[in-house]
Amino acid sequence: MAEKVKQFELNLAPERKIWSVAELTARISGVLTSQFSNLWVEGEVSNYRPAQSGHLYFTLKDAKAQVRCVCFRTQAMRLKFRPEDGLKIIVRGSISVYEPRGEYQIYVEHIEPSGVGALQLAFEQLKKRLDAEGLFDEARKKPLPMLPRRIGVVTSPRGAAVRDIIRILRRRFANLHLIVYPVRVQGDGAAEEIAAALKYFNRKQSVDVILLARGGGSIEDLWAFNEEVVARSIAACTIPIVSGVGHETDFTIADFVADVRASTPSAAAEIVVKSRQEFQRHLGELEHKISQRMQYILLEWRHHLRALTTHIGFRRLEDLLRRHRQQTDELTSRLGVALEGRIERLRHRYTIAATRIASFDLRARIRTLGLRLVQRSAELGMRMERFLVGKRQRLERLRVQLDERSPLRVLQRGYAICTDAAGNVVSAADQVSVGAEVKVQLASGSLGAEIRTREIPKS
Numbered sequence: 001m002a003e004k005v006k007q008f009e010l011n012l013a014p015e016r017k018i019w020s021v022a023e024l025t026a027r028i029s030g031v032l033t034s035q036f037s038n039l040w041v042e043g044e045v046s047n048y049r050p051a052q053s054g055h056l057y058f059t060l061k062d063a064k065a066q067v068r069c070v071c072f073r074t075q076a077m078r079l080k081f082r083p084e085d086g087l088k089i090i091v092r093g094s095i096s097v098y099e100p101r102g103e104y105q106i107y108v109e110h111i112e113p114s115g116v117g118a119l120q121l122a123f124e125q126l127k128k129r130l131d132a133e134g135l136f137d138e139a140r141k142k143p144l145p146m147l148p149r150r151i152g153v154v155t156s157p158r159g160a161a162v163r164d165i166i167r168i169l170r171r172r173f174a175n176l177h178l179i180v181y182p183v184r185v186q187g188d189g190a191a192e193e194i195a196a197a198l199k200y201f202n203r204k205q206s207v208d209v210i211l212l213a214r215g216g217g218s219i220e221d222l223w224a225f226n227e228e229v230v231a232r233s234i235a236a237c238t239i240p241i242v243s244g245v246g247h248e249t250d251f252t253i254a255d256f257v258a259d260v261r262a263s264t265p266s267a268a269a270e271i272v273v274k275s276r277q278e279f280q281r282h283l284g285e286l287e288h289k290i291s292q293r294m295q296y297i298l299l300e301w302r303h304h305l306r307a308l309t310t311h312i313g314f315r316r317l318e319d320l321l322r323r324h325r326q327q328t329d330e331l332t333s334r335l336g337v338a339l340e341g342r343i344e345r346l347r348h349r350y351t352i353a354a355t356r357i358a359s360f361d362l363r364a365r366i367r368t369l370g371l372r373l374v375q376r377s378a379e380l381g382m383r384m385e386r387f388l389v390g391k392r393q394r395l396e397r398l399r400v401q402l403d404e405r406s407p408l409r410v411l412q413r414g415y416a417i418c419t420d421a422a423g424n425v426v427s428a429a430d431q432v433s434v435g436a437e438v439k440v441q442l443a444s445g446s447l448g449a450e451i452r453t454r455e456i457p458k459s
Helices: 002-012 021-035 118-133 160-172 190-204 228-236 253-257 265-272 276-309 317-358 362-404 407-412
Strands: 039-050 056-061 066-071 088-098 103-113 150-155 177-182 209-214 241-245 417-419 437-441 446-450
Touching: 021 088, 039 066, 066 088, 118 228, 118 253, 150 160, 150 190, 160 177, 160 209, 160 265, 177 190, 190 209, 190 228, 209 265, 228 253, 241 253, 241 265
Parallel strands: 066 103, 150 177, 150 209, 209 241
Antiparallel strands: 039 056, 039 088, 056 066, 088 103, 417 437, 437 446
């Protein structure tokens, strides 16, 4: 009876399940993923760290707690701005567990700033960074040509901006050469097309000035002109660029980088080409200023000339000229005497040199040197012959010694050299084992052998 009661108690005891760490972490991860698959979380960014792979790692915190977040490269590429420490943001994503560390974290799919638009924040971030690099400095901006002959226009071929530009330019100067590079001015890929157009004009150098134009719109519509690729293409262009994007109240990054900013596309066309009347008026003003300046300069020189003519130096000018003529004659006479003395000394030195050369018998000197050369050649030949005889005798002695010490002489007396498969010389029986192959070198030829037996002397 007691045994039955004991067995009954054992059956009632709960079964103990032991989890591994990996199993427990996987179970928790599954619960979190299923319960928190799509949620929005607001907090402040800290420990922001972008990786070289393009992934973004940061911590989202408030006054009481914090959670790790990761935004992978595919989602980060769609962001218009970049998180930074201290920025308050709202993220959308799912919660799971990073099993190697056993930490739960948010896998972020979307980020938007809290309290300010994402595009406006991206605009301010890029503006601040490019300003720090000096792309907005006035010192790097290029002046516009006075009267350009060829004008490049980068805009949409179907927009109202290009029609306004063509109308204004034709009204002012009908013979201008206009090159329109058609691009998209909004939507995906528009920024890349604008940058490609600017690079094309910069590479070809086919225009004197470039108009970058677009009509008005929202910040989303104008966003192509706020992209970094467009800003850097404008900065790298060596041709002056006038930006006429949007309305008078619209400002883009392209406006800050361009050499001149116009309020509208029409205003950009008016800035690039002045009207014929304005140009003629400008020429008239320049002509009047030049005329006044020339009259003033002539009047100054007349006063200066009048002052010089009344100076005492002009009254004594003839005396000065006479004195300089006399001094010139004296210097000419001195120079002639000095040249005659120089020529006489050179003639005397030439006579002495000619006498010395005449007294020197060059042919006798050549004969003496020839005899000495023949004598020295004979002596050198005899020395070389004695040297070669000595070397031949020494070579013969060395050959005899080498032949006497050659291992082939030993082999000719009936001895042999035994080597193993690796080419090592076998000098003792314990160097090889039974069944090993050896090579026996004789005085003439060699033999291959296999070890059948061996005798090792006892020490």
